Amino acid sequence: MAKLTRNDVLKLAKLAYLDLSSEEVEQFREELGEILDYVAQLQAVDIGTLEPTSQVTGLTNVTRLDEIIDYGVNRDDLLKNVPYIEAGQIKVKRVLA
Amino acid sequence: MSQWESISAIAKKVQSSVFRAQSLVEQSLRTIEVRSDYRAIIATTDKRARERAAEIDSRITHGERVGRLAGVPFIAKDNFLAFGANTTAASNMLKNFDTPYQASAIERLEAEGAICVAKANLDAFAHGSSTENSDFFTTLNPHDKTRVPGGSSGGSAAAVILDMVPFALGTDTGGSIRLPAAFCGAVGYKPTYGLVSRSGVVAMSSSTDVIGPLTRNVDDAALVLDVIAGRDPLDSTTIERDPESYVHDKLLNIQNKEIGVIKEYMEDGLDSGVKEQIQNSVAKLKKAGAKINEVSLPSLPLALAVYYIICPAEVSSNLSRYDGQRFGYNYKAAKDLDESYIKSRSIGFGTEAKRRIMIGTHVLTSGYYDAYYKRAQIVRTKLINEMNSVFKKVDFLLGPTAPTTAFKIGANIADPLKMYLTDIMTVGANLTGVPAISLPVGSSQGLPVGLQLMAPQRHDRQLLQMAKTTEEVLA
Numbered sequence: 001m002a003k004l005t006r007n008d009v010l011k012l013a014k015l016a017y018l019d020l021s022s023e024e025v026e027q028f029r030e031e032l033g034e035i036l037d038y039v040a041q042l043q044a045v046d047i048g049t050l051e052p053t054s055q056v057t058g059l060t061n062v063t064r065l066d067e068i069i070d071y072g073v074n075r076d077d078l079l080k081n082v083p084y085i086e087a088g089q090i091k092v093k094r095v096l097a
Numbered sequence: 098m099s100q101w102e103s104i105s106a107i108a109k110k111v112q113s114s115v116f117r118a119q120s121l122v123e124q125s126l127r128t129i130e131v132r133s134d135y136r137a138i139i140a141t142t143d144k145r146a147r148e149r150a151a152e153i154d155s156r157i158t159h160g161e162r163v164g165r166l167a168g169v170p171f172i173a174k175d176n177f178l179a180f181g182a183n184t185t186a187a188s189n190m191l192k193n194f195d196t197p198y199q200a201s202a203i204e205r206l207e208a209e210g211a212i213c214v215a216k217a218n219l220d221a222f223a224h225g226s227s228t229e230n231s232d233f234f235t236t237l238n239p240h241d242k243t244r245v246p247g248g249s250s251g252g253s254a255a256a257v258i259l260d261m262v263p264f265a266l267g268t269d270t271g272g273s274i275r276l277p278a279a280f281c282g283a284v285g286y287k288p289t290y291g292l293v294s295r296s297g298v299v300a301m302s303s304s305t306d307v308i309g310p311l312t313r314n315v316d317d318a319a320l321v322l323d324v325i326a327g328r329d330p331l332d333s334t335t336i337e338r339d340p341e342s343y344v345h346d347k348l349l350n351i352q353n354k355e356i357g358v359i360k361e362y363m364e365d366g367l368d369s370g371v372k373e374q375i376q377n378s379v380a381k382l383k384k385a386g387a388k389i390n391e392v393s394l395p396s397l398p399l400a401l402a403v404y405y406i407i408c409p410a411e412v413s414s415n416l417s418r419y420d421g422q423r424f425g426y427n428y429k430a431a432k433d434l435d436e437s438y439i440k441s442r443s444i445g446f447g448t449e450a451k452r453r454i455m456i457g458t459h460v461l462t463s464g465y466y467d468a469y470y471k472r473a474q475i476v477r478t479k480l481i482n483e484m485n486s487v488f489k490k491v492d493f494l495l496g497p498t499a500p501t502t503a504f505k506i507g508a509n510i511a512d513p514l515k516m517y518l519t520d521i522m523t524v525g526a527n528l529t530g531v532p533a534i535s536l537p538v539g540s541s542q543g544l545p546v547g548l549q550l551m552a553p554q555r556h557d558r559q560l561l562q563m564a565k566t567t568e569e570v571l572a
Contacts, residue, residue: 012455012458012459012462013455015458016413016442016454016455017417017438017439018439018443018454019440019443020443020451024451028451028452028455031513032452032455032456032459034514035456035513035514035517036456038402039402039405039406039469039473041399041402042399042402042403042406042469042472042473042476043468043472045399045472045476045479047475047476047479050475050478050479051475052474052477053474053475053478054304054474055304055334056290056304056481057290057334057336057530059291059333059334059336062333062334064330069330071198071331072198073197073198077198078197078198080195080197081193081195081423081424081425082422082423082424083422083427084427090423092422092434093432093433093434093436093437094433094434095433095434096433
């Protein structure tokens with residue numbers, strides 16, 4: 001199961017929006033294979049009817065009142081790292097080439 | 098001998114005008130400068146630190162309240178948002194990220210008068226065990242410059258041991274506070290999952306990320322925790338804190354306590370020098386009257402495999418927000434939006450971030466999801482059940498923090514799996530959410546050894562009292 005092909009790696013890179021060099025493809029093909037071999041030891045575990053754990057606090061549906069709270073952070077602070085802004089909006093490159 | 102007294106002693110002297118906050122900040126900044134060759138620090142927040150110190154001194158002159166940590170300088174790992182410098186997470190992706198607001202933990206420390214003086218180095222995005230994955234530089238171990246300080250909070254641990262500050266903040270996702278604490282000879286505290294707000298901290302693996310202090314002694318760690326612990330409306334995963342203080346005046350009566358030595362951590366692969374120090378510590382605790390038995394958690398050796406599925410899965414999800422459009426590195430020459438996303442991510446992320454994104458994407462892919470991710474979550478349940486049942490028999494668990502002492506720079510960097518194995522004794526606490534602490538217990542061939550103690554979830558107070566008692570017994 002853990003043997004990956006170059007095509008597998010390229011497919012994953014595409015899903016993850018990464019453009020890998022051909023050296024990176026080869027490097028990750030080998031390394032991911034080794035890591036997946038290591039984690040494959042879980043396949044042999046008797047899991048019976050146990051349920052999966054996704055969080056450990058036991059908290060559920062943490063809600064608060066739907067009201068505006070002033071945290072002392074303004075819109076300009078939050079937008080100051082945006083590379084392109086026009087009229088207070090985040091500007092992105094064209095979607096269709 | 099440290100130039101710093103205990104945190105509570107420093108704060109008391111500032112409150113009573115024996116010390117000036119401004120002198121403490123200067124002392125800290127001077128030490129950072131003198132010890133810059135260890136590369137523990139990414140940037141100082143000197144301007145803001147000096148302003149805050151002047152303000153605290155002036156408030157004292159006017160007889161105003163200045164807080165329990167008045168004038169105490171500290172360093173935050175550079176994945177905490179703190180004013181006064183960019184927040185980089187030691188990554189090229191966030192190299193120019195201009196801090197827009199502060200982490201809740203920083204806010205709470207500042208409200209009690211503590212002063213952030215610098216941001217510490219880490220493995221980029223906290224992915225690593227040595228700081229060698231920092232996109233900027235590797236921090237050197239304070240005891241041996243040819244060795245790593247551990248990671249990912251390596252800069253924070255080194256900063257404390259290099260005497261730059263009385264305490265530093267770190268984050269611990271799979272051992273990132275405890276491992277560098279062990280490698281550098283500091284106390285490193287990983288609280289119960291959810292006890293400290295993560296608002297304003299760069300997310301790594303959301304089901305295991307916690308925040309905690311690195312200090313020189315247990316009392317200091319307890320005091321810092323006491324200030325930062327508790328519910329925060331900005332982090333819905335936070336839990337209620339203990340109504341009582343995490344700082345203890347009294348030692349624990351260990352005659353009534355059962356301590357379980359984790360069998361699986363004392364077996365093959367444990368360095369003989371580390372084993373000797375752990376056994377010495379156990380012998381001393383026994384002599385002091387503690388009831389010590391070997392206990393087994395049969396699934397614990399699987400924890401690392403579980404972790405290296407769950408963590409990359411959550412990393413790949415958390416790092417999907419770095420698309421170059423709202424913050425972080427942006428590739429200027431892109432022709433369209435897709436190219437902008439892809440190039441921004443491919444240039445902005447370093448090798449380890451890409452590696453984890455790739456693993457995480459793979460284990461979450463339909464077709465592999467059940468075999469990897471879901472199975473890992475189920476084995477996680479098995480591990481939690483074993484942890485719960487062992488804590489019915491013992492009050493605390495004990496073992497080493499890491500299988501070895503600090504390794505040489507470069508020794509593991511070419512072999513990611515070998516690097517991941519460094520976390521083998523720390524990830525168990527993260528997956529189960531229990532609190533854990535690493536205490537310095539002597540050395541092996543001149544390098545510090547860390548002893549790890551764990552307690553059931555939400556037993557942070559009890560664990561800190563046990564740790565304080567252990568510190569005393571071993572002194």
